Amino acid sequence: MEEKEISQAVIGRLPRYYRYLGDLKDQGIERISSQDLSTLMKVTASQIRQDFNNFGGFGQQGYGYNVEYLYEEISKILGLYQKHNLVLIGAGNLGQALANYVNFEKRGFLIRGIFDSNPALVGKEVRGIPIRAMEGLEAFVKENDIDIAVLTIPKTSAEEVAERLAGCGIKAIWNFAHVDLNVPEHIQVENVHLSDSLMKLSYNLNRYNKEKEQKE
Amino acid sequence: MEEKEISQAVIGRLPRYYRYLGDLKDQGIERISSQDLSTLMKVTASQIRQDFNNFGGFGQQGYGYNVEYLYEEISKILGLYQKHNLVLIGAGNLGQALANYVNFEKRGFLIRGIFDSNPALVGKEVRGIPIRAMEGLEAFVKENDIDIAVLTIPKTSAEEVAERLAGCGIKAIWNFAHVDLNVPEHIQVENVHLSDSLMKLSYNLNRYNKEKEQKE
DNA sequence: TAGATTGTTAATCGATTAACAATC
DNA sequence: TAGATTGTTAATCGATTAACAATC
Numbered sequence: 422m423e424e425k426e427i428s429q430a431v432i433g434r435l436p437r438y439y440r441y442l443g444d445l446k447d448q449g450i451e452r453i454s455s456q457d458l459s460t461l462m463k464v465t466a467s468q469i470r471q472d473f474n475n476f477g478g479f480g481q482q483g484y485g486y487n488v489e490y491l492y493e494e495i496s497k498i499l500g501l502y503q504k505h506n507l508v509l510i511g512a513g514n515l516g517q518a519l520a521n522y523v524n525f526e527k528r529g530f531l532i533r534g535i536f537d538s539n540p541a542l543v544g545k546e547v548r549g550i551p552i553r554a555m556e557g558l559e560a561f562v563k564e565n566d567i568d569i570a571v572l573t574i575p576k577t578s579a580e581e582v583a584e585r586l587a588g589c590g591i592k593a594i595w596n597f598a599h600v601d602l603n604v605p606e607h608i609q610v611e612n613v614h615l616s617d618s619l620m621k622l623s624y625n626l627n628r629y630n631k632e633k634e635q636k637e
Numbered sequence: 638m639e640e641k642e643i644s645q646a647v648i649g650r651l652p653r654y655y656r657y658l659g660d661l662k663d664q665g666i667e668r669i670s671s672q673d674l675s676t677l678m679k680v681t682a683s684q685i686r687q688d689f690n691n692f693g694g695f696g697q698q699g700y701g702y703n704v705e706y707l708y709e710e711i712s713k714i715l716g717l718y719q720k721h722n723l724v725l726i727g728a729g730n731l732g733q734a735l736a737n738y739v740n741f742e743k744r745g746f747l748i749r750g751i752f753d754s755n756p757a758l759v760g761k762e763v764r765g766i767p768i769r770a771m772e773g774l775e776a777f778v779k780e781n782d783i784d785i786a787v788l789t790i791p792k793t794s795a796e797e798v799a800e801r802l803a804g805c806g807i808k809a810i811w812n813f814a815h816v817d818l819n820v821p822e823h824i825q826v827e828n829v830h831l832s833d834s835l836m837k838l839s840y841n842l843n844r845y846n847k848e849k850e851q852k853e
Numbered sequence: 854t855a856g857a858t859t860g861t862t863a864a865t866c867g868a869t870t871a872a873c874a875a876t877c
Numbered sequence: 878t879a880g881a882t883t884g885t886t887a888a889t890c891g892a893t894t895a896a897c898a899a900t901c
Contacts, residue, residue: 430868432840436833440815454882466882467870474884482883483877499836500843514734521730524832530839568842593842595835599656609845611838615829616740617652619811620715622827623746624648626784626809627716629825646892670858682858683894690860698859699901 427475434472435495437462442492454485504529506567510582511574512537512545512552515597519571520547533565538578555582559589568592576600643691650688651711653678658708670701720745722783726798727790728753728761728768731813735787736763749781754794771798775805784808792816 441462445453459466473479473486479494480486496502509516512535519525520532535552537543543554553561561567570586572579572594579598586594586604593609596602602610657678661669675682689695689702695710696702712718725732728751735741736748751768753759759770769777777783786802788795788810795814802810802820809825812818818826 432837435840436830436836439836440833465870470883478884480883481877482875483881485882498840500839501836503843505839505842514730514737518730518734522831525835528832528835530835569838592846593838595838607845609838609841611834611841613829613831613834614652615738616744618827618829619741619744619746620652620655620717621648622785622809622811622825623716623721624651624714625825625827626721627719629823630808681894686859694860696859697901698899699857701858
């Protein structure tokens, strides 16, 4: 069966649904209508129903959606029931922050190895995981069935490391380096460009202040 | 003059243009056509011209765009010529990583104060900036002309802190806590939801693998 | 002047919203 | 059965792409 491609706009909203449904579940709420969820999340009920129907009918007419069931279904869609082995490359501040972030482990994202090009860091540990030298990267990825690499390195070395990762069969890169990576199509890349995000905030802040000035 | 609202889709692309233009500038390239930039950035030339024309004509027929000029103009649009005073709330791993990130300072985002609710951290320093107790937050924000708060605290306390910030006149929040904040409309919020980002990667990774299996 | 390339209008595409018949 | 609410089709809206006249 040829499945129709789901737009990235929809995918991008799923984690937010997942979060709200998790909260509802924790509150012991059993069912919710698209209308109520719409009020809660400040999106249209129509969009909620459309989004869910991309993946088949999760609701029931006259009843709404079962919170726990919907939560589980979204988790399956996002692939969270599945374990992933990660390597973290770049044990600087941000890398260490991510390595210490326990919530990823809970969702099945397991950091198996940490690498850094700085000899002073090699041999040290972050949350019990030793920091390794970059030389061993390829072998480690292959031997430990690693599918995701987290890139928290400067932009200058990011492209080179990405190529090495592509060469040893990595499947996805979570990229915090401030460049766009040039990797083969079959490798999934998700960028987190922090300074881009801050610039957006800067724009909106300035725009709002300007508008205010004009009114005065 | 009533300025027409620029869509967030366009704003979201500006930092990427800015980055590419900065690189071109560093390479000493003087001018570029929308066509060449299009090839480089893998977007359509049409989109590039439309985007820039939202802010007035930056180019010249038959010539293209002057790299340095365009770079400066985008920097102005994004408000990067302007200094902003920030407080960082939450001196955990992520907070410290951000505090240590020098590039923000370069762009005029100056971290003036760091706050944490953990008494064990209070009094310590991050890059020369002392960590303060939460009690002093409001006074500090007012006295130091702070306009942006960076929230790197757990979701449980995020809403409460956001309300305190709203109460003392903060203008924008860069939110790393994994909740949607309920603040008045005039406060700009930019969310960085890391786990949402990882879930998106997870979805795309799984989808690709599934498609591959089907073909085999 | 001729060629290049923008600025801008028009066409297309996709995503969001509205409406309502189906059905629990 | 009557009421509620989904699933889904149709309408609208906005964003992207194409086309080309304006102009450097």
